[in-house]
Amino acid sequence: MRTADYPVDTTILERWSPRAFAADTMPEADLMSILEAGRWAPSAFNAQPWRFVWALRGDSAWDRLLGLLIPFNQGWAEKAAALVFFVSDTMQDGSSGPKPSHSHSFDTGAAWALMALQAGHLGYHSHGMTGVDFEAARRELGVPERFRVEAAAAFGRIGDPAALPDGLAAVAQLKWTTRRLAITTCQQRLFP
Numbered sequence: 001m002r003t004a005d006y007p008v009d010t011t012i013l014e015r016w017s018p019r020a021f022a023a024d025t026m027p028e029a030d031l032m033s034i035l036e037a038g039r040w041a042p043s044a045f046n047a048q049p050w051r052f053v054w055a056l057r058g059d060s061a062w063d064r065l066l067g068l069l070i071p072f073n074q075g076w077a078e079k080a081a082a083l084v085f086f087v088s089d090t091m092q093d094g095s096s097g098p099k100p101s102h103s104h105s106f107d108t109g110a111a112w113a114l115m116a117l118q119a120g121h122l123g124y125h126s127h128g129m130t131g132v133d134f135e136a137a138r139r140e141l142g143v144p145e146r147f148r149v150e151a152a153a154a155f156g157r158i159g160d161p162a163a164l165p166d167g168l169a170a171v172a173q174l175k176w177t178t179r180r181l182a183i184t185t186c187q188q189r190l191f192p
């Protein structure tokens, strides 16, 4: 169990990113709850720049989305139950036409974080990935120029690390700690 410097909700402390998934399926309704959590994220001007492209293990899109991950990630994510690709709209529509969005990635990251927590609430784990063939993802997912493919994530029930490919089992069990709050937080100025 992770320990916090200051009290935080257990859903936050219990979230971590395993590589050992159970190779089972997820009801579509559960994935929709996870995506729904992302829908309620805050965003600048309520622009909601995120788009989610998903596949469930066993559906017709699964192999295509799995194939967009780098081989290392495919090696463990193939046992996840759902894959989601996060795409963001880099432009924001306004009365004088579209202009570049400052926070499309930030907002989409907020959506992903809520989805990870909702997944935990439902008894699933999640694992974000930028080990993605981004050019192929743009092509295969039909992402227009205006949009950015941000990342992907795997969701599923946790599995047995012993079933992982060689070399992955050891790292899979590590639950990383994080920098102490005092190192990433400062009052008033980042650098004196």
Ligand SMILES: Cc1cc2nc3c(=O)[nH]c(=O)nc-3n(C[C@H](O)[C@H](O)[C@H](O)COP(=O)(O)O)c2cc1C
Pocket (backbone or CB within 6 Å): 015, 016, 017, 018, 073, 127, 128, 129, 130, 131, 132, 151, 175, 176
């Ligand atoms: C945007 C993002 C991209 C990541 N990319 C990968 C990846 O390609 N492959 C991988 O195995 N883990 C990836 N991770 C997992 C991180 O390494 C992990 O979240 C980090 O070490 C902290 O561990 P924790 O999530 O268990 O707290 C990614 C995480 C995020 C949020």
